[in-house]
Amino acid sequence: MKKWNFLPIILVLGLLQVTILDYLRFFYARPDLLLISVAVAALVFDLRSSLIFGLFAGLLKDVFSPGVFGLNTVLFPLWGYLVFRLSRLIPIEEDILRMGLVFILTVLHNAVMGVLLISQGEMISFGIFLRIVVVQAILTALVSPLVFKLSKPAYS
Amino acid sequence: MFKLERKNLIIVAIACFFIVIAASIIPALRSPSLSTLKFPLNLLSALRREYGGFIYYRRNLLEMERLQKQAGLLRSKLNLTNEIYLENARLKEALSFKQKAPFKVIAARVIGRSPDSWASIIIIDKGTSSGIRRGMAAITYLGLAGRVIEAGDFAAKIMLINDPNLGVSSIVQRSRQEGLVTGTLGNNLILRYLPEGSDIKVGDTVVTSGLNAIYPKGTLIGTIADIGKEFSGLSTYAIIKPAVNLANIEEVLIVVP
Numbered sequence: 359m360k361k362w363n364f365l366p367i368i369l370v371l372g373l374l375q376v377t378i379l380d381y382l383r384f385f386y387a388r389p390d391l392l393l394i395s396v397a398v399a400a401l402v403f404d405l406r407s408s409l410i411f412g413l414f415a416g417l418l419k420d421v422f423s424p425g426v427f428g429l430n431t432v433l434f435p436l437w438g439y440l441v442f443r444l445s446r447l448i449p450i451e452e453d454i455l456r457m458g459l460v461f462i463l464t465v466l467h468n469a470v471m472g473v474l475l476i477s478q479g480e481m482i483s484f485g486i487f488l489r490i491v492v493v494q495a496i497l498t499a500l501v502s503p504l505v506f507k508l509s510k511p512a513y514s
Numbered sequence: 515m516f517k518l519e520r521k522n523l524i525i526v527a528i529a530c531f532f533i534v535i536a537a538s539i540i541p542a543l544r545s546p547s548l549s550t551l552k553f554p555l556n557l558l559s560a561l562r563r564e565y566g567g568f569i570y571y572r573r574n575l576l577e578m579e580r581l582q583k584q585a586g587l588l589r590s591k592l593n594l595t596n597e598i599y600l601e602n603a604r605l606k607e608a609l610s611f612k613q614k615a616p617f618k619v620i621a622a623r624v625i626g627r628s629p630d631s632w633a634s635i636i637i638i639d640k641g642t643s644s645g646i647r648r649g650m651a652a653i654t655y656l657g658l659a660g661r662v663i664e665a666g667d668f669a670a671k672i673m674l675i676n677d678p679n680l681g682v683s684s685i686v687q688r689s690r691q692e693g694l695v696t697g698t699l700g701n702n703l704i705l706r707y708l709p710e711g712s713d714i715k716v717g718d719t720v721v722t723s724g725l726n727a728i729y730p731k732g733t734l735i736g737t738i739a740d741i742g743k744e745f746s747g748l749s750t751y752a753i754i755k756p757a758v759n760l761a762n763i764e765e766v767l768i769v770v771p
Contacts, residue, residue, distance in 0.1 A: 376626035376637065383761070386700060387631045422629045422637070424663055424673055471632050480678045486699050490631040 361403055363512040364411055368395045371505065372418040382501075386486070387494035389501040392419050393467055396434050397460050397502070398509050400441035401450060412438030433470065437463055453503050461499035465491055601764075607655045608765055617730055619653070619767040620644055625669070634677040634697060638766060641666045649728055651769040657734035657757030658682065658722060659766050670768075674760050675735065676703060683725040684735055689713035692723055695735055695754060701761070703736060705752040712750055714738060720754055730769055 371391040379388050392415040399411035416434030423430065441459065444450070450459055468491040476482055567574065608621060622644070626637035640646055642665050652659040652672045660674040673680050676697035684695045684705065691712045693705040705720060718738045724731025740753040 372629070375629045380627045390630065392629065419629050422626065424628070424633045424635045424671060424677075424679070468630075468632075471630070475632055475678075481696065482678055482699060490699070494631055 361407055361512065364395075364399060364403070364509065365414060367509050367512055368392065368411060368415050368418065371395050372415070372422070375419075376422050382497070384497060385489050385493045387490050387497055389497040390464055390467070390494060391498075391501070391505060392416075392430075392434070393437070393464055394460055394498060394502045394505040395509070396438045397441055397456070397463055398506055400438045401445050401456070405439070405442050408438040408442050409435045412436075429471070429474065433467060437467060453506070456506060457499045457502055460502040461495045464495035464498040468494055604765060608767060610655070618770040620646060620770060621765060621767050622646070622670075624764050624766065631699070633679070634674040634699060634760065635663070636660075636672050636674060636763060636766070638670050638672060638768075639668070640768070641668045641670045643667050645770060646670050646768050650771070651729045651733075652766045653730075653733060653769060654758050654763065654766055656759075657736065658729060659758050659760070659763060661728060662768065672766065674763070675756065675758075676700065676760050682729060682735065683723045684720050685723040686712075686714050686738070687719040687721050688715075689718070692725075693720075693752070695720065701755075702739065703754040703756055705738070705754055706744075706749070708750040708752065710743075710748065710750055714741060714750070714752055716741065720752075727771065728769075 371394075375388070375391045379391065382388055395415050396408075396412045399415075400408040403411065412435035413431060416430040416432065419430040419434070420428060441463065444459075450456055472482065472487050472491060476487075620640060622638035622640040624636045625639045628635040638646075638652075646662060646665050648662055648665050650662045652661060658675055660672045660677070661680060662670050663673045664671040674697070675682060675695065676699065678697050678699060680697055682695045683692070685692050686705075689712075691708060691714055693708045693712075695703050695705050698704055705714075708714065716738050720735045720738060722729040722731060722733040722735060734757045736754040736756040738752045739755045742751055742753070743749075744751055
């Protein structure tokens with residue numbers, strides 16, 4: 359039952375993302391703490407739990423986001439599932455591997471989000487698209503060891 | 515030879531007494547006597563200070579630690595006071611704008627921002643219970659900020675004008691040239707659909723046209739920073755530097771139509 363302690367951690371990370379994290383903005387991009395929480399859940403919990411935590415994190419992000427409701431709610435459990443499957447194939451224990459995983463996950467998520475927005479008719483320049491995808495992925499990867507460490511009490 | 519006899523000492527003391535009396539009576543003597551005494555006084559006081567430093571070392575150390583703590587506390591208080599001062603200045607300007615504005619406005623504080631970088635939104639601390647409805651315009655005393663896209667009971671979401679989803683009908687104030695301002699997700703805005711050869715110049719002011727009843731006519735959007743041609747070559751666009759610093763917005767005024 360200790361794993362459910364991870365729910366308030368996701369909630370805190372979500373609140374941090376819409377408030378204090380704004381000060382960490384760099385080139386219009388900020389680290390995605392909720393996406394890191396999905397990676398944490400998929401790496402340390404079982405499949406069912408990681409899907410539930412992914413769903414909760416996505417739901418929380420959608421609450422604060424404008425536009426189509428449910429995009430993150432669908433995508434986050436999907437990322438959780440993919441990370442879970444990958445972690446069963448390759449052991450991802452080292453910090454550097456986890457950072458790499460978070461980087462790829464963020465690039466994937468932002469690429470999907472960006473393409474979906476552009477397909478809806480939003481005019482986003484290629485420069486800004488690239489900047490958000492790459493810079494956010496770097497920032498998220500850099501912050502991820504801290505989130506892994508902070509959420510350790512919930513699963514160790 | 516001169517000997518230190520009682521008689522001589524009395525004579526010296528009387529002489530000194532007269533000199534001191536003379537110095538206090540004759541102002542011209544005061545300054546040179548003070549100047550002459552300055553060096554030995556300085557030396558003695560320095561010696562006294564150093565001596566005191568050795569004697570009262572522990573007391574001074576404790577005192578220094580206490581003062582350092584106090585200084586830290588005062589510095590943090592000063593920072594807080596500065597923050598309150600800046601907030602007060604901002605609120606005063608907003609209040610002054612609120613009183614002068616020809617329309618009714620509701621002041622709200624920004625409590626959150628968009629969780630991702632694909633949208634430019636802010637969350638404010640007032641909602642339908644304060645009279646805020648979806649679609650209302652959000653401004654600051656500097657100019658247009660955005661539009662309410664969702665309103666809960668006690669909070670609302672505002673899409674800022676640098677979000678590509680938001681389009682504002684606008685005109686160039688000098689030439690009355692119409693166009694549509696949209697966001698770029700970056701620092702600047704873009705004024706689109708300007709016919710080729712439009713009368714626009716760098717530095718021109720862009721304001722809301724009033725065609726959309728949501729935005730009060732003549733609300734400042736920004737100034738033209740650059741002009742270019744669309745890829746098709748059929749129309750011109752202009753890059754606008756927004757009047758409002760959208761990255762650091764802290765309070766907004768919601769326009770009640």
